[in-house]
Amino acid sequence: GVWHSVALKTDGTVWTWGYNSSGQLGNGGLEQSTQIQQVAGLVDIQQVVATASGSYALTQDGRVLAWGANWTGQVGDGTLEQRSTPTRVVGLSDVVEIAAGSEHALARKRDGSIWGWGMAAVGALGNITEASAVALPLSTPTAVQQLSAGGQNRALLTADGLVYMAGDNT
Numbered sequence: 001g002v003w004h005s006v007a008l009k010t011d012g013t014v015w016t017w018g019y020n021s022s023g024q025l026g027n028g029g030l031e032q033s034t035q036i037q038q039v040a041g042l043v044d045i046q047q048v049v050a051t052a053s054g055s056y057a058l059t060q061d062g063r064v065l066a067w068g069a070n071w072t073g074q075v076g077d078g079t080l081e082q083r084s085t086p087t088r089v090v091g092l093s094d095v096v097e098i099a100a101g102s103e104h105a106l107a108r109k110r111d112g113s114i115w116g117w118g119m120a121a122v123g124a125l126g127n128i129t130e131a132s133a134v135a136l137p138l139s140t141p142t143a144v145q146q147l148s149a150g151g152q153n154r155a156l157l158t159a160d161g162l163v164y165m166a167g168d169n170t
Helices: none
Strands: 004-008 014-018 033-038 045-050 054-059 064-068 083-088 095-100 104-109 114-118 132-138 144-149 153-158 163-167
Touching: 004 045, 004 054, 045 095, 054 095, 064 104, 104 144
Parallel strands: 095 144
Antiparallel strands: 004 014, 014 033, 045 054, 054 064, 064 083, 095 104, 104 114, 114 132, 144 153, 153 163
8 A cells, every 4th residue: 555555375364454543454443553453354365455544354264354535435335434353345256356546446356257346436447427326337349358557547458468547547
């Protein structure tokens, strides 16, 4: 993240430290921590992502969890309430990869489809033009093999080796 870090250990546990003004450490509070601490309840995690004010985890069984700031719905739980503990992203399953920008997140499902939630103001979610507090399917030209997200943009690598970009282009 910008002022916090999230680490994934080989045993599938998640550890955080740093700034915590939005609950991005996932420890239930808002106190910053210079000590590395385990995020309670997170086991069997295969991927983590840290953003400016939030964190994400992908479970081995394809669920996505999020916590931290939620002013544009980037936690994906259907609300705009900040979360200081991991919360399941509504409606997502069979996910194999996640990525996140400053106020939006993406998930790639096993079938190659891409789902997104959070801020959409500058096109980071492609065909979605309004912020969404739940994951929505995004238009893609073909099945996606890999995804990436930046501050307010996204990049998709397709099976035929093409890269598609959307979002802020400044």
